[in-house]
Amino acid sequence: MPLDPQAAALIASAAGGKPVEEMTIEEGRAALEERVRLMGGSPQEVATVRDLSAASVPVRVYAPSADQPLPALVFFHGGGWVKGSLQSHDVVCRAIANGAGCVVVSVDYRLAPEHQFPAAIDDAFASLQYVAAHAAELGIDPDRLAVAGDSAGGNLAAGVALLARDRGGPRLVHQLLIYPVTDHNLDTASYLANADGFMLTREAMRFYWRHYLRSDADGDDPRASPLRASRFDGLPSALIITAEFDPLRDEGRAYASRLEAAGVPVTYSEYAGLVHGFVTYMDVIDQGKVAISEASAALRAAFASPVAV
Numbered sequence: 461m462p463l464d465p466q467a468a469a470l471i472a473s474a475a476g477g478k479p480v481e482e483m484t485i486e487e488g489r490a491a492l493e494e495r496v497r498l499m500g501g502s503p504q505e506v507a508t509v510r511d512l513s514a515a516s517v518p519v520r521v522y523a524p525s526a527d528q529p530l531p532a533l534v535f536f537h538g539g540g541w542v543k544g545s546l547q548s549h550d551v552v553c554r555a556i557a558n559g560a561g562c563v564v565v566s567v568d569y570r571l572a573p574e575h576q577f578p579a580a581i582d583d584a585f586a587s588l589q590y591v592a593a594h595a596a597e598l599g600i601d602p603d604r605l606a607v608a609g610d611s612a613g614g615n616l617a618a619g620v621a622l623l624a625r626d627r628g629g630p631r632l633v634h635q636l637l638i639y640p641v642t643d644h645n646l647d648t649a650s651y652l653a654n655a656d657g658f659m660l661t662r663e664a665m666r667f668y669w670r671h672y673l674r675s676d677a678d679g680d681d682p683r684a685s686p687l688r689a690s691r692f693d694g695l696p697s698a699l700i701i702t703a704e705f706d707p708l709r710d711e712g713r714a715y716a717s718r719l720e721a722a723g724v725p726v727t728y729s730e731y732a733g734l735v736h737g738f739v740t741y742m743d744v745i746d747q748g749k750v751a752i753s754e755a756s757a758a759l760r761a762a763f764a765s766p767v768a769v
Contacts, residue, residue: 463705464733466745471659481667492543500551501743504558514590517583518568520546522557531604531763532563534588538611540668541572541580552740559756563600565591573671581683584616585623592630604763606634610739614640618686625694632696634762636755638739639708642715643687644669644679650710658705660736665707687715692722699727699758701751703734729754
């Protein structure tokens with residue numbers, strides 16, 4: 461399919477900017493926050509928002525209503541493990557909280573290069589454990605827990621689901637993976653076809669991986685590359701969202717195939733004509749709102765008939 465006109469306009473608006481790999485870490489972080497501020501849309505009202513510490517990891521807890529207990533989604537933001545924050549994904553978390561009717565716990569995990577692998581995945585799993593252990597005080601139903609994330613956050617969500625299975629919990633009913641990083645491999649067909657000119661570039665991903673991993677050997681670890689796990693059975697149901705013109709498309713598709721082959725209920729949803737990051741640009745790309753609605757519906761279904769694993 462041709463490039464979506466709104467995606468094309470987004471790309472045009474970014475033309476001439478400094479590539480990620482030529483920015484300092486501080487410049488890249490500031491640029492992401494500003495781009496999302498300008499293009500993410502207005503934040504929805506929710507009943508309460510609280511900033512807490514979850515096992516020393518800062519989190520922001522969004523509740524769509526005063527009802528208790530509510531199902532809960534532990535959310536990990538994107539940004540290449542280097543950028544992103546609670547604020548950069550505030551709009552997304554609010555929209556999901558309202559759309560899915562669940563508490564959303566957004567996790568401010570440690571960033572690279574100051575804190576390299578496995579700091580982020582350690583923080584992510586510790587946060588899930590905290591939410592499960594403190595469900596009552598958070599107004600959460602511990603039998604209806606899910607994880608989610610976009611891009612590098614999708615990588616963490618997939619990794620956390622694997623860890624929860626292998627370490628005996630917490631039990632999860634769903635994993636929502638939005639254009640996730642699943643493999644330390646920059647040579648897939650989608651990487652080569654979409655290497656440049658579609659927002660996220662191959663060189664930017666090389667930059668992110670270089671800062672996140674301590675060495676290339678870490679890329680073989682399933683906590684960094686969930687697609688390299690030895691088995692995929694026993695994982696919670698999944699919705700995997702990808703974009704047609706995204707270097708990460710094929711690894712998201714491959715992860716969906718591995719889950720399906722292992723008997724895990726999975727829905728793979730590829731958005732035609734779209735580029736990486738479209739969900740966080742809801743104010744300028746209408747399909748971002750559609751994806752949030754799809755994700756919310758999948759979460760509502762999982763929470764309504766929980767099959768925890």
